[in-house]
Amino acid sequence: MKILHTADWHVGKTLQGRSRADEHEAVLAELADLAHREKVALVLVAGDLFDTTAPSPEAERIVYRGLLALSEAAPVVAIPGNHDSDRRLSALTPLFDLARVTIRAGVSRELVEIETRSGELARIACIPWLSQRYVVKAAHLMDEDAAQNRGLYEERMALVVQSLTEAFRPGAVNIVMAHLAIVGAALGGGERTAQTIFDYWVNSTLFPADAHYVALGHLHKTQQVIGPCPIHYPGSPIQLDFGETDMNRYALLVEASAGTPAATETVRLTSGRGLRTVAGKLSDLKPLSGTTGDDHLRVIVNEPARVGLGEEVRELFPHAVKVIIQHEASGGDGKKQLDRTNLTPHELFVAYLNEKDTEDEGLVTLFDELYEEAHASPPA
Ligand SMILES: [Mn+2]
Numbered sequence: 001m002k003i004l005h006t007a008d009w010h011v012g013k014t015l016q017g018r019s020r021a022d023e024h025e026a027v028l029a030e031l032a033d034l035a036h037r038e039k040v041a042l043v044l045v046a047g048d049l050f051d052t053t054a055p056s057p058e059a060e061r062i063v064y065r066g067l068l069a070l071s072e073a074a075p076v077v078a079i080p081g082n083h084d085s086d087r088r089l090s091a092l093t094p095l096f097d098l099a100r101v102t103i104r105a106g107v108s109r110e111l112v113e114i115e116t117r118s119g120e121l122a123r124i125a126c127i128p129w130l131s132q133r134y135v136v137k138a139a140h141l142m143d144e145d146a147a148q149n150r151g152l153y154e155e156r157m158a159l160v161v162q163s164l165t166e167a168f169r170p171g172a173v174n175i176v177m178a179h180l181a182i183v184g185a186a187l188g189g190g191e192r193t194a195q196t197i198f199d200y201w202v203n204s205t206l207f208p209a210d211a212h213y214v215a216l217g218h219l220h221k222t223q224q225v226i227g228p229c230p231i232h233y234p235g236s237p238i239q240l241d242f243g244e245t246d247m248n249r250y251a252l253l254v255e256a257s258a259g260t261p262a263a264t265e266t267v268r269l270t271s272g273r274g275l276r277t278v279a280g281k282l283s284d285l286k287p288l289s290g291t292t293g294d295d296h297l298r299v300i301v302n303e304p305a306r307v308g309l310g311e312e313v314r315e316l317f318p319h320a321v322k323v324i325i326q327h328e329a330s331g332g333d334g335k336k337q338l339d340r341t342n343l344t345p346h347e348l349f350v351a352y353l354n355e356k357d358t359e360d361e362g363l364v365t366l367f368d369e370l371y372e373e374a375h376a377s378p379p380a
Contacts, residue, residue, distance in 0.1 A: 001120045001173060003254040003262075004035050004074070007046035007217025008236040009066075010083065010190075012059030015275070015296055016321040016359070020238065021058055026271035027237045028066030031251055034267060035073035038253055041116040043070045046217030046234070047081025047129055047179030052362065053088065064092075071100040075114045078103050079128040081179040081217055083362070086128060104128060107160060111167050120173060120258070125164035127178035129218070130157070132200060150201075158206040165208045173256045176207055177215040185233065188220025190241030204231055213254055213262035222250045222266060230262045238272025242298045242322075247274045282312070289316040298322045324357070345371055 011024045035043055049063050070076050078101065080086040090105035102112050104126035112124040136152045161176065168174040181201045204227030207214050214231040221244070222235035234252045249269045256262035278288055279300035297320045299313050304327045313323045340348060349367045353359065 001041040001116050001118075001122065001256055002038055003042045003044060003122075003175075003213070003215075003256060004031065004038070004040045004070075005044045005046065005213075005215045005232065005234050005252040005254055005264075006031055006237060007179070007215075007234050008048040008081070008220055008240075009045075009063070010048055010051040010236060010240055011063045011066075012055045013051035013190075013240055018296075018321055020272075021062060023238050023272045024062050025066075027249075027269055028062065029069065030269055030271045031237065032066070032069035032073060034251060034253075035070055040074045040253070041118075041120070042114050042122055043074050043076040044124070044175070044177050044215045045070075045076060045078035046177050046215050047079050048083045048217055048236075049078065049081070049089075050084050052083060053085035055088075067096065067101045068099055074100075076101040077112050077114065077124055077126065077177065079126050079177055079179055079217075080105055082129040082131075084129075107164070109164060109167065111164065121171070122173045122175060122256075123167070123169060124175045124177055125161070125167070127157075127160060127164065127176065127180070129179040130160070135160075153200065154202045154206070157202050161206050161208070165211065168208070168210055171258050173212050173258055174210060175213050175215060175256070176211050179217045181218050182216070182225045182227075182231070185219050185223060185225050186221050188222075188235055188241075189243035189245070190220055190236070191218070204228070207231060212256045212258070212260075215254075220244065221246060222248075222252075224264070230264065232264055237269050239275045242275050242277055244275065247276070278317070282309075285313070285316060292317065292319065294319060296321050298324070300324045300326050303327055 013020060050059055067076055080089050086105040089103050093103045093105065096103050104112060105128060107127060112126060114122045132149065132153050135156045136149055165176060182204045183201045204225050207227055207229055209228040211229040214229060216231060216233045219233050220236040220240060223233050225231040232252055235250055237249050237251060239247055239249060249272055250266040251269055253265045253267055254262045274295035276292060276295040277298040277300065278285060281302050285301065297317050299317055299320045301309065301313055301323065303309060303325065305325045309325060310323050314320050343351065346368060350364060
């Protein structure tokens, strides 16, 4: 049977406040076209459909219509990722069931079964994103050191995978779909930092050799992971972050049968706009004007700051979403030190991210949550 595997849509993600809704709409339509054209028997969406757990109505419209459009080509099975709200998705489960879209928001021993028109059976063990706090009991998180907790997380994830895949059956196409990070795999860029730290990485050896295919989400770079069976990340369908090195985006077409391990083919997706960084003195940048197509640009200008420089750069590059003026002062004292004395922890963290040239609202929210948690008064 032919399967379309995609993940990490991150619908709702903006770029310096600019909406990317049109790109997301276009790329989901491109995926639905691909599913129709290739007559796939099954579509797998391995988490991070949304960029936040509280998406805008526009983001919801795009994702839900995208899922429905895919389901017109073939049955769809989806799991939440670390950016999704499992509760929001699980609330919609009964409605989506009516439309051949199965959303598995929690862990269940009952595998999802999809029978194709030709009578082939796919059995899918679904493992949505599980936080360390969920998998390793809170008490352990407080007692043990980080390395031990990582071990515990991995150990318990292995138990989860094992207990679900025990239900694999000869004669069916046995699939694991999961949202997690595998040791040795490469980050694509734009993943949420706090949840890509090594606490959450597991070894590919926890997947069983009798899985015909492991459909992963979480890392944004298209890649195969070495392991006991075919294990793949499709990557995000549009480029999400300036830090991403590969501008090409893909979906995976998987050919699987009960008799052989799956073979995959990468299919290039072209709907999203590129994210590109150009850097140099104004004289270096001028010749590049008009050569960058409709790519979103980050422009780093190596000139002393002066009034009007930003506007000049934006005139050269109308698609510039970020202009950074970065002049290495000769003999100066380097970066101006920020006066930190009167800043709140929230402001300090935002200032730190700015210094690192990172903008991630999700990360700031996570920081705020953790800070609150750490300072909450203990129960009486
Ligand atoms: Mn993701």
